[in-house]
Amino acid sequence: MHIFLLCGLVLCSILAILATDLLKAAISLAGASIFLAMTFFELGAAYAGVFEISVVAGLITVLFIATISLTKGEGEVKERRFGRYLLPVFVVGMAVADFLVMRQFLGALPALPAAPEAADLGTVLWSQRTFDLIGQIAVLLAGVFCVLALFRKRSEDE
Amino acid sequence: MSIPFLALPLVLAGIMPLLGKISKRFLPDLVANLTLLFLLGYGIFCARELVLTGPNLLQAALPDMTLNITLTLDSFNILLLLTVALVGLGVTLYSIDYMEHYDGKAIFYALLLIMIAGMNGLILADDLFTMYIFLEAAAIASYGLIAFGRKREELEASLKYLMLSAVATAFLLLSIAVLFGLTGSLKLSAVAAGLAALDAQGAAALCAALFLMAFGLKAALVPFHAWLPDAHSSAPAPISAMLSGVLIKVLGVYTLIRVVLTVFGLSSAIENILMILGIVSILTGAFLALGQNDVKRMLAYSSISQVGYIVLGIGIGTPLGILGGLFHLLNHASAKGLLFLNAGALEHATGTRELDKLGGLGKRMPITAGTSVIGSLAIAGVPPLNGFWSKLIILLALIQAKLYAGALIAALAGILTLWYYLVLQRRAFFGKLNEAWQNVREAPFWMSASSILLGAVCVLVGLGFPFVIQNWIQPAADALTAGQSVLHLPGF
Numbered sequence: 001m002h003i004f005l006l007c008g009l010v011l012c013s014i015l016a017i018l019a020t021d022l023l024k025a026a027i028s029l030a031g032a033s034i035f036l037a038m039t040f041f042e043l044g045a046a047y048a049g050v051f052e053i054s055v056v057a058g059l060i061t062v063l064f065i066a067t068i069s070l071t072k073g074e075g076e077v078k079e080r081r082f083g084r085y086l087l088p089v090f091v092v093g094m095a096v097a098d099f100l101v102m103r104q105f106l107g108a109l110p111a112l113p114a115a116p117e118a119a120d121l122g123t124v125l126w127s128q129r130t131f132d133l134i135g136q137i138a139v140l141l142a143g144v145f146c147v148l149a150l151f152r153k154r155s156e157d158e
Numbered sequence: 159m160s161i162p163f164l165a166l167p168l169v170l171a172g173i174m175p176l177l178g179k180i181s182k183r184f185l186p187d188l189v190a191n192l193t194l195l196f197l198l199g200y201g202i203f204c205a206r207e208l209v210l211t212g213p214n215l216l217q218a219a220l221p222d223m224t225l226n227i228t229l230t231l232d233s234f235n236i237l238l239l240l241t242v243a244l245v246g247l248g249v250t251l252y253s254i255d256y257m258e259h260y261d262g263k264a265i266f267y268a269l270l271l272i273m274i275a276g277m278n279g280l281i282l283a284d285d286l287f288t289m290y291i292f293l294e295a296a297a298i299a300s301y302g303l304i305a306f307g308r309k310r311e312e313l314e315a316s317l318k319y320l321m322l323s324a325v326a327t328a329f330l331l332l333s334i335a336v337l338f339g340l341t342g343s344l345k346l347s348a349v350a351a352g353l354a355a356l357d358a359q360g361a362a363a364l365c366a367a368l369f370l371m372a373f374g375l376k377a378a379l380v381p382f383h384a385w386l387p388d389a390h391s392s393a394p395a396p397i398s399a400m401l402s403g404v405l406i407k408v409l410g411v412y413t414l415i416r417v418v419l420t421v422f423g424l425s426s427a428i429e430n431i432l433m434i435l436g437i438v439s440i441l442t443g444a445f446l447a448l449g450q451n452d453v454k455r456m457l458a459y460s461s462i463s464q465v466g467y468i469v470l471g472i473g474i475g476t477p478l479g480i481l482g483g484l485f486h487l488l489n490h491a492s493a494k495g496l497l498f499l500n501a502g503a504l505e506h507a508t509g510t511r512e513l514d515k516l517g518g519l520g521k522r523m524p525i526t527a528g529t530s531v532i533g534s535l536a537i538a539g540v541p542p543l544n545g546f547w548s549k550l551i552i553l554l555a556l557i558q559a560k561l562y563a564g565a566l567i568a569a570l571a572g573i574l575t576l577w578y579y580l581v582l583q584r585r586a587f588f589g590k591l592n593e594a595w596q597n598v599r600e601a602p603f604w605m606s607a608s609s610i611l612l613g614a615v616c617v618l619v620g621l622g623f624p625f626v627i628q629n630w631i632q633p634a635a636d637a638l639t640a641g642q643s644v645l646h647l648p649g650f
Binding site: 101127128129130131132134135136137138139141142143145146148149150152153 | 175272292305306
């Protein structure tokens with residue numbers, strides 16, 4: 001099951017990169033998110049799965065599609081073919097390296113010496129990882145201000 | 159004690175757009191500059207406290223509520239915090255005039271303050287995942303700042319940096335996940351203790367390799383440097399100064415040093431890798447800088463070379479080598495920040511960065527020319543400026559460690575550095591004045607003031623190097639090599 005989900009995730013991710021039509025790319029990305037969310041559920045990380053489906057597969061995909069529908073033109077991106085040939089080769093190379101290195105390595109991992117720092121979501125977020133919340137505020141602000149900076153009205157001086 | 163370094167720029171970044179609604183220029187300029195001035199002054203105050211009381215670990219708390227926010231502050235951290243504040247102040251002063259022809263000054267300052275908050279958070283964190291989050295905050299702000307002018311080359315450079323940063327992030331997260339799986343903790347000291355107790359050398363080696371690749375990308379060490387020349391040359395000049403001056407050092411070099419030394423220890427294998435990366439970066443950066451016609455591109459390649467010196471110094475692994483590496487980190491931040499600001503002043507005055515179109519501008523822009531000469535000679539390692547002493551210490555450390563080939567390469571690369579900086583000065587500021595620049599004027603007041611500030615740092619640190627080394631650099635190197643003796647302070 002894990003292998004099936006991970007293969008689906010990788011395949012959708014590759015399609016999202018290779019698709020020259022923006023709409024197809026956005027839908028492929030949503031597909032990748034759904035596979036990732038299912039992987040999270042499969043591994044017992046229910047909260048991560050819910051966030052992945054609701055925010056990434058849901059909200060972000062809607063935003064992408066809404067934005068694409070507002071753009072002029074057909075949404076077809078012209079690009080060199082070089083990348084289209086290079087990416088599959090790169091992916092295969094990475095898969096081989098992954099198989100040779102990580103499989104052998106993960107099999108040799110010793111068991112956890114102690115229970116990891118884990119509890120229910122609320123406790124982890126508000127009590128154990130409070131400092132991370134400040135970092136996440138910084139990340140969100142950075143993202144919002146980047147959007148504001150890139151889509152601001154152009155002045156006559158610029 | 160150390161929370162203002164993080165909280166102040168973050169809170170003010172959040173309200174900066176509102177200030178921009180009240181006043182488009184004056185209030186954002188004032189608040190950004192006062193913030194950086196405060197951070198610099200507060201950093202000096204904290205450094206003095208550190209000398210008196212020793213390193214501390216601060217647990218933040220609110221009444222009736224435990225906040226799991228642990229901030230570490232030691233002599234190594236404070237050196238980085240001060241470097242960020244110093245270059246940041248130079249950049250905000252410079253931006254008062256330089257950003258006049260851009261719209262959205264408040265947003266620019268907001269992103270700059272988030273970048274600073276991200277770097278400060280990363281410096282103060284003692285937890286791998288927290289470090290990652292703050293690293294991302296600073297990086298995301300930098301993508302926006304590189305693309306701030308929204309010209310094609312800026313957008314392309316920003317996208318290239320974003321893509322390569324995503325690769326670095328993947329390496330970083332994979333390594334953090336494996337370490338968490340191995341040790342059950344994310345705290346640097348606990349991870350180190352967990353790894354020491356486990357028989358998992360292979361896993362630890364893989365994690366170390368992933369960290370080296372991730373931070374090598376962030377520090378733009380060769381062969382991970384492809385993004386830097388585009389990003390640093392395309393960004394607005396104050397952001398180029400910030401990127402080359404501090405961002406690559408904090409996101410790359412600092413995290414590399416902190417994680418490697420704290421978690422894995424400086425084994426001979428890691429030392430060798432760092433020295434090889436350092437030497438290859440020194441040479442590659444220097445040779446690529448030689449052939450450049452674009453001022454900012456030359457400075458960007460020079461940054462790769464100079465970061466190589468820092469990593470080489472750390473990689474030697476001896477107290478003297480680490481001392482030299484850290485000293486060069488501070489010196490390069492001030493001198494390279496200055497040179498990027500002056501490159502911006504040249505572009506601001508002439509509309510070009512191409513050396514073959516410039517020439518003779520020293521007569522028209524004496525402050526820019528004078529401070530550029532100081533910055534260039536400082537980086538090239540000419541006495542008595544600051545860069546000379548740090549390079550000398552690195553060379554002495556190499557000789558002391560009997561690494562004569564490395565010392566020879568570093569010395570020869572120093573001559574190369576002097577060569578391309580003299581070429582830069584001669585082609586930009588000396589010789590016959592190009593007819594087109596007859597009416598060129600000196601850079602506006604605040605741009606000149608920031609150049610004078612950073613130029614003065616290069617001169618004063620060079621002249622007062624025994625004091626700087628004794629009070630700032632040596633304690634930082636000690637904190638780094640000896641681990642920190644922790645003093646618990648009550649919450650604020």
